[in-house]
Amino acid sequence: MINLFLAILVVAGGLTYESLSHNSSQEYIIQNGNEHFLIEKDQEDKRFSVHYELKEKDIYIECKVKDFSFNKDDIGTIKKEGEGHIQLYINEHKVDSVFQSSFVIKSLPSGTYKIRLELIHNDYTPYGVHEEFEITL
Numbered sequence: 155m156i157n158l159f160l161a162i163l164v165v166a167g168g169l170t171y172e173s174l175s176h177n178s179s180q181e182y183i184i185q186n187g188n189e190h191f192l193i194e195k196d197q198e199d200k201r202f203s204v205h206y207e208l209k210e211k212d213i214y215i216e217c218k219v220k221d222f223s224f225n226k227d228d229i230g231t232i233k234k235e236g237e238g239h240i241q242l243y244i245n246e247h248k249v250d251s252v253f254q255s256s257f258v259i260k261s262l263p264s265g266t267y268k269i270r271l272e273l274i275h276n277d278y279t280p281y282g283v284h285e286e287f288e289i290t291l
Contacts, residue, residue, distance in 0.1 A: 202273050204285040211291050213259040217271060225276060226253040233277040243270040266290045 201221075207214045217240060225237045229251075240252040244259075245268050252271075259269075270286040 202271075202281075202283045202285055204271055204287065206269075206287065206289070208289060208291070211261050211264075213262070213269070213289060214256075215259065215269075215271070216256045217285075219255065219273065222273070224253045224255065228276045229253075230278070231276050233275040233279060238273065238275045238281070241272045241274050243272070244268070246270075262291055264291050 201219065203218045205216045205218070221236050223237050224239055226239070228234070228237060229239065241248055242250045242252055242259075244262075251274070266288060267290075268286060268288050270284060272284040273281040275281060
């Protein structure tokens with residue numbers, strides 16, 4: 155079932171990355187029907203924080219990482235502190251590696267999803283830092 159879901163996700167447009175503007179006072183915006191609910195959360199001291207917004211069936215995600223640079227060119231090479239990428243998991247299955255701080259997950263079917271974003275070194279070892287949230291479309 156999950157393989158079919160991932161195939162549909164990839165064939166139907168897959169993951170699309172776009173720029174995302176962010177209002178620093180808003181940590182999470184959750185849409186329920188046509189209403190938006192704002193949840194603020196103090197994350198100033200965190201190394202890795204995730205902000206997301208649901209627009210119809212698209213999830214707009216922005217990641218803030220302190221002292222970090224996304225580096226696709228050095229993927230698979232020696233570990234260098236402060237460089238790497240994000241691994242995206244949907245319902246515990248790795249879906250993609252992300253090399254920028256803002257991106258969009260497009261056109262997921264209706265349902266509840268556990269989204270996990272994990273910070274990864276160039277050599278694929280985890281930083282031990284992740285964020286996750288559950289969302290219902």
